[in-house]
Amino acid sequence: MEGNFYPLLKWILLAPLAGFALNGLLGKKFLGEKAGGGIGALAIFVSFVFACLAFSDLLNLPAEHRLLRDILYTWISTGTFAVDAALRFDPLSAVMALIVTGVSFLIHVYSTGYMKGDAGYNRYFAYLNLFVFFMLTLVLADNPLLMFVGWEGVGLCSYLLIGFWYEDPEKASAGKKAFITNRVGDAGFLIGLMLLMALLASHGLPAMDFASLEKNAPLLSPITVLGIGAPTLICLLLFFGATGKSAQFPLYVWLPDAMAGPTPVSALIHAATMVTAGVYMLARLHFLYELAPKALEVVMLVGCFTAFFAAVIGLVQKDIKKVLAYSTVSQLGYMFMAAGAGAFSASIFHLATHAFFKALLFLGAGSVIHGMSGEQDMLKMGGLKKEMPFTFLLMAAGWLAIAGVPGLSGFYSKDLILEKVFEHGGPLVWGFGVLTAGMTAFYTTRLLILTFLRDKRGPKHAHESPLSMTLPMAVLGVLALAGGFLLKDGLLAFLEPGAAHGAEQAPHAAKLMMISVAAGLAGIAAAFPLTRTKTAVFLKNTMSHIHELVFQKFYVDELYGLLIIRPLRSISDKVLFGLVDAGLIDGSLVNGSGRACSWAGRKLSRLQNGRLDVYALVFAIGVAVMLFWII
Amino acid sequence: MSAYSLSAISFVLFALAAAGFLTCGNLVRMLMFLELMLNAANIALVALGQSAGSQAYAIMLLAVAAAEAGVGLALIMTLAASFKTLEAENIKELKG
Numbered sequence: 001m002e003g004n005f006y007p008l009l010k011w012i013l014l015a016p017l018a019g020f021a022l023n024g025l026l027g028k029k030f031l032g033e034k035a036g037g038g039i040g041a042l043a044i045f046v047s048f049v050f051a052c053l054a055f056s057d058l059l060n061l062p063a064e065h066r067l068l069r070d071i072l073y074t075w076i077s078t079g080t081f082a083v084d085a086a087l088r089f090d091p092l093s094a095v096m097a098l099i100v101t102g103v104s105f106l107i108h109v110y111s112t113g114y115m116k117g118d119a120g121y122n123r124y125f126a127y128l129n130l131f132v133f134f135m136l137t138l139v140l141a142d143n144p145l146l147m148f149v150g151w152e153g154v155g156l157c158s159y160l161l162i163g164f165w166y167e168d169p170e171k172a173s174a175g176k177k178a179f180i181t182n183r184v185g186d187a188g189f190l191i192g193l194m195l196l197m198a199l200l201a202s203h204g205l206p207a208m209d210f211a212s213l214e215k216n217a218p219l220l221s222p223i224t225v226l227g228i229g230a231p232t233l234i235c236l237l238l239f240f241g242a243t244g245k246s247a248q249f250p251l252y253v254w255l256p257d258a259m260a261g262p263t264p265v266s267a268l269i270h271a272a273t274m275v276t277a278g279v280y281m282l283a284r285l286h287f288l289y290e291l292a293p294k295a296l297e298v299v300m301l302v303g304c305f306t307a308f309f310a311a312v313i314g315l316v317q318k319d320i321k322k323v324l325a326y327s328t329v330s331q332l333g334y335m336f337m338a339a340g341a342g343a344f345s346a347s348i349f350h351l352a353t354h355a356f357f358k359a360l361l362f363l364g365a366g367s368v369i370h371g372m373s374g375e376q377d378m379l380k381m382g383g384l385k386k387e388m389p390f391t392f393l394l395m396a397a398g399w400l401a402i403a404g405v406p407g408l409s410g411f412y413s414k415d416l417i418l419e420k421v422f423e424h425g426g427p428l429v430w431g432f433g434v435l436t437a438g439m440t441a442f443y444t445t446r447l448l449i450l451t452f453l454r455d456k457r458g459p460k461h462a463h464e465s466p467l468s469m470t471l472p473m474a475v476l477g478v479l480a481l482a483g484g485f486l487l488k489d490g491l492l493a494f495l496e497p498g499a500a501h502g503a504e505q506a507p508h509a510a511k512l513m514m515i516s517v518a519a520g521l522a523g524i525a526a527a528f529p530l531t532r533t534k535t536a537v538f539l540k541n542t543m544s545h546i547h548e549l550v551f552q553k554f555y556v557d558e559l560y561g562l563l564i565i566r567p568l569r570s571i572s573d574k575v576l577f578g579l580v581d582a583g584l585i586d587g588s589l590v591n592g593s594g595r596a597c598s599w600a601g602r603k604l605s606r607l608q609n610g611r612l613d614v615y616a617l618v619f620a621i622g623v624a625v626m627l628f629w630i631i
Numbered sequence: 632m633s634a635y636s637l638s639a640i641s642f643v644l645f646a647l648a649a650a651g652f653l654t655c656g657n658l659v660r661m662l663m664f665l666e667l668m669l670n671a672a673n674i675a676l677v678a679l680g681q682s683a684g685s686q687a688y689a690i691m692l693l694a695v696a697a698a699e700a701g702v703g704l705a706l707i708m709t710l711a712a713s714f715k716t717l718e719a720e721n722i723k724e725l726k727g
Contacts, residue, residue, distance in 0.1 A: 611719065611720055613653070616661075620653060
């Protein structure tokens with residue numbers, strides 16, 4: 001097996017697991033808030049340190065042989081088919097592991113301040129550590145099966161954390177919605193995975209680790225399943241799983257509702273890490289997608305549509321977290337657009353910068369909500385600049401980064417994506433991308449203006465957040481500002497050592513960049529006059545139909561309710577419950593068998609009539625029959 | 632007498648005794664038919680047994696039959712005392 005054996009890798013995983021076990025088992029009774037939060041953050045820090053160690057050792061290897069492996073044990077072993085629980089640390093996993101552990105650590109520190117005094121403090125940290133464990137499993141796994149374990153695990157933790165305040169039925173049902181929507185996607189993922197396994201096994205190549213898969217994948221190209229090329233079908237099914245986890249159309253509906261969870265959770269799981277799992281999966285299986293150009297085209301179009309669609313909805317939302325949620329959906333669309341254009345490194349680059357600035361924006365929003373004692377409606381905020389100066393400055397950093405102001409992180413990654421999309425997708429897709437960039441700038445500016453600038457509209461008084469919350473934000477702020485500049489060459493060269501970068505700038509690249517920057521600046525500029533109360537009310541009234549349509553999110557939730565949920569409910573209620581459960585199982589099988597037994601008992605008890613002569617007769621007949629049978 | 636006719640006697644005797652046991656309702660008679668069945672088995676043992684050992688078993692069976700008859704009669708006496716009848720169809724204590 002190629003790759004250097006590197007036993008330290010397992011500790012990246014085990015530290016968060018230990019944190020989960022400590023907080024989960026000992027919990028409130030033995031640890032309390034201080035120790036619980038400390039252990040939670042420390043576990044992630046240890047994991048981060050191990051990830052850094054592995055990263056530095058990886059850098060010392062020659063560029064073409066950067067791969068560390070660690071085999072924990074043989075997980076599945078059935079005849080010819082065997083799967084190891086093995087970890088893999090190559091440039092892609094390294095980048096992901098560093099982002100996951102680094103951002104997680106900052107958010108854990110932030111959470112110690114944000115969750116102070118919550119009844120479920122230790123439970124919260126236990127879940128959060130468990131989430132990091134599963135996310136690292138997903139990122140470090142060396143075969144798609146182990147990856148699927150992490151994939152499901154993060155879904156579980158997401159569900160647990162969205163419904164963290166489960167006493168509120170609305171929040172609990174948001175958790176359920178996220179989980180069930182994800183299950184729909186997971187079904188596609190699982191079918192794709194099984195198809196891949198079955199087809200490879202039928203060629204006598206049951207090895208499932210990524211290196212062997214990359215080697216064996218071309219064998220699949222001549223096969224067709226249901227009239228579609230096998231790689232295309234597998235890729236589309238896997239991508240369907242990704243649309244669930246990474247909140248793409250048509251399965252994005254859970255993410256805005258997922259904002260019911262605590263805000264640091266939104267920052268960590270629903271902005272920086274878990275929702276990027278789909279993008280990571282695509283990048284990890286890029287060799288498979290490159291065999292299926294049709295599937296890549298679908299990925300690009302879905303990403304483009306989602307980016308545009310979500311940005312439109314984000315324009316008019318009132319809830320500060322909802323704006324950021326739709327922004328996340330939109331930015332994830334960007335990543336898929338890049339992946340669909342074949343620029344997997346660009347999508348990972350955007351994933352990294354997005355993790356920084358979106359986590360920052362979410363933490364800033366959390367700080368605002370914390371300061372306003374739970375208020376989330378932006379129309380009731382305003383003028384918070386004076387009361388929360390640090391938060392304002394850091395939010396402004398995140399705002400400039402996401403709006404694509406030249407020199408900041410969002411600019412580099414978005415620009416790279418748009419350039420690649422122009423090359424592979426043509427001007428139409430690119431045009432929608434640029435339009436989305438303009439709208440992104442608009443709604444983030446609107447968010448900032450409504451929250452921090454202008455006059456105070458709400459009666460509530462705000463207070464600045466404690467240091468434990470502003471400090472992690474400051475680190476993320478630095479990363480959001482400088483991350484793009486620092487990473488732009490290094491990261492891409494690290495991810496794709498073979499390809500040359502930067503040297504061959506296409507002649508139109510500068511022009512494209514100018515246009516997208518102009519779109520971003522126009523979005524910012526437009527936001528200032530358009531968010532004035534008078535203008536906003538005027539616009540809302542003149543285009544009330546369109547506003548209503550967009551504000552109600554194009555009635556997608558209602559449509560799903562009507563087309564899918566209602567029929568499913570009525571089938572469940574009438575057929576499955578009424579007929580199958582109550583009728584067949586309860587009525588016929590459970591009660592029926594009971595009734596049959598008691599009926600048979602009543603009938604048979606007549607035989608035991610106590611008359612000796614009858615017994616003797618039956619006995620004699622029995623003996624006669626037995627004799628007849630023997631002889 | 633040949634073993635053939637001896638075993639024929641034993642079978643006929645057993646069949647008659649079994650028929651009698653099943654048809655009559657009086658407990659004392661039933662016990663007597665039971666003894667007859669036992670004796671039929673005894674005859675079969677003597678007829679078909681080739682060695683002296685099996686002949687000896689027949690002697691032992693006679694002793695057992697005597698003991699069994701004693702026990703059976705004692706049981707019938709007690710039953711008759713408590714139920715005031717000897718007809719089997721009137722004794723229904725075993726009914727479930």
